[in-house]
Each structure stands twice: as C-alpha cells, then as structure tokens.
Amino acid sequence: MRAKKEAVVGGYVHIEIAGQMHRVYYETAGAGQPLLCLHTAGSDSRQYRELLNSEALTANHQVICFDMPYHGKSSPPAGWEKHEYRLTSDLYVQTILSFMDAMEIHNPIALGCSIGGRVVLHLALKHPERFKALIGLQSGAHVNPYYELDWLHRPDVNGGEVCAGIVSGLIGPNADSQDRWETLWHYMQGGPGIFKGDLHFYKSEGDLRGMVQKIDTGKCPLHLLTGEYDYSCTPEDSQDLARLIPGSHFEIMPGIGHFPMSEAPHAFMNHLLPVLQRIQSGQHK
C-alpha cells in the first residue's frame, strides 16, 4: 500500500524583525490567490493542517502559514533567555509584513484567529493597502483577563498541562476527539511563558477599543467569523465589533469554539469557502 503523503511543503526563511534576525518556519500548499493564515496565542501553524490539505481551497489559493518566532519550529531570537517574552502590536505587525516581504507574498487575504483575529484589525487600520481582504476568526477589540495569568508560567506548575487546561473549554463540546486533542497538544508543546507573552498583546497592549471605528472596509474588506462556544472572544464581542465597523461582514459559527480551523476543520470550511467566494467576486458584505 502506498503511504499517504501530503502536498504540503515546509521551509525556513531568515528574516529581520525589529532589528533582529529570526529563523522562521513556514508551510505552504496550492497555487493562486495567496491566503496567509495566522495561528492563535501559544500555538503554531499546525492548526491549519486541514486547510493546507483542502483541495477545495488549494485549487485556487496558495495557503501559507508560518510559526511566529518562539512558536512551533521557529526559533526564538538570540538573547531570548535574558528577558521575558511579550508580544506587542508593533512587533506582531512587523513580523507579518517582514514575512510577506521575504516570501514575496503580494496582496494576500490574511486570515487570523484569536490574537490573529485581533492583529488583522491592526492590519486593517495601519496597512489596508497591502491586503486583498482580511478575515478575523474569534475577533474582538479587547478581552479582559478572567484568570490570573501568572499560572501560565511558573516553575512549580507544568506549563503545557496548565495552558491546555486553560484553553480546553474554548473548544466546542461536539468537536471530534482527535481534532480536540491535537489542538490541545499544540498548547502542551508551547515554550515556557510564550502563551502568556502572547496574551500580553491580546488582553492588554493590543486593546483596540475606541480605534476600530476608524477601520475603512472600502480600503480593505473585513470578514468576521466567530464560534458559538468561544467564551474568550464571545459572539457578542464580535457582534459589537461588526456594529462599529461599517461594511464589515459577520457570522456566528454554530457549535464551534475558539479554534475553528483546528477543532472542526470540515465544519469551518463550510463557513470559509463562501467568504472566499465573496472576496473573489468583489462582494464586500
């Protein structure tokens, strides 16, 4: 029997971000309109494994994912051991643009989940001309901390176990068991303090309240998709966002939680493909 081999290709690219060189891992599949996918806090691009393998998507899209520095197979920069990792809006935006420049990705659709869903709002504000469209999954202007973040990074608590424990309920209750535990496995493998450092952007520094009203969907279309069971960024949070941004398009994904592409990839495709068709046909709403 021939072994199943995926058509996904991986590689490393060396890019300068905020004055420091970084070794960044990426995966890509398909050809056509670039679709740049951004993973959640404390995880990596394995969350997009099914999108990379979806023929419905790769037939006319080049799906591209990368692991942010410190995540997955991307290295932390030199000197990481001397300070606490903290993601900021500027660093995140620079990372995305530097990766696009290095990989010569032009006019992509950027799709981001959670922190990725937040950063697409920053991209919409600061660099709308560089994107064909933006898709925010579990996207909100702000999330208040609802637990003590120090639990995520302390030597007497296993970081992998506690990070998975924190996010496990964010997965919809009917998710396929294998997809649920694969999603948690990524969290169990995160480096010490990295999930917490990403949440600095998500729950503190990257707050866009009072700013999202300035997003101009005439410059770059914005689509928002949010899972019903997400209690970190709730459907109401995304609904509020959609109300504040004229021309944005918003849908709730029933039965799904915070990680649509990883916990319920097939159900998610039923929401994503129509959005991509709208973008392709130039239909904004």
Place this chain on the structure above:
Amino acid sequence: MNTKQTTSNANEWLVHRGRFVNVTFLLKKGEAEYLVTIREGSVVQIKPGPHVMPRWTFALVADDDTWQRFWAPEPQPRFHDLMAMVKFKTLKVEGDQAVFMSNLLYFKELIQQLGSQIHAS
C-alpha cells in the same frame, strides 16, 4: 461496546492522571455543601453538609442552577466548562488554587463526573 468497561477504564486513566493529587475541596451548590476528598487521584469521600468547622484547600462555589446547567447532557455555551463559568462569574474558585490549577484538566473531568454522584446524594 461494553460501556461499563469503557467507563471503568476511563476512570482508571483519570485516577492515573491525578495520582499526585491529595486534597479535600468544597463543592458548594447553592446552600448545599459537599466536602470531596481525593487520595492519589481517587475520590475516597463525598461528605454532604451541613458541616461544622469544615477544612478544605479550595472551594468551587456556584448556585444550584449553574451546576444543573453545567451537568446537563448538552450544556449551553458559557455553562459547558469551569473556566467559562469563572469568566462569566457564575462560578467562584476560592482558597488556595495551586492544586486546582496544577491539575486543571484532571479537575475539569473529575467535576464533570461528580455530577451524577452529587445529584444522587
């Protein structure tokens, strides 16, 4: 499939995962209080109140309706997970949370299973 056998194996695996857990915690359901004692991952006692001078390390406090919703066969969003209930302030975690947070996946599953026993008590 032998459901009883499957459940038993699942419990054995849960006990294994909690093999370093030795604690007594309080589960408060409205006015009702249960002191749950765990030794090496196994529940050895569920003691219903009223209690005189109870001793516990941490407490999970929610009203009766919240626990009923949590233990429903298909819980609605916001009642499907302990941390979801913490976020929406329908559940309070009190006391020393170290053992709870260090074994969060274990406790999430254990509390789920405790529903049938506490309903029956």
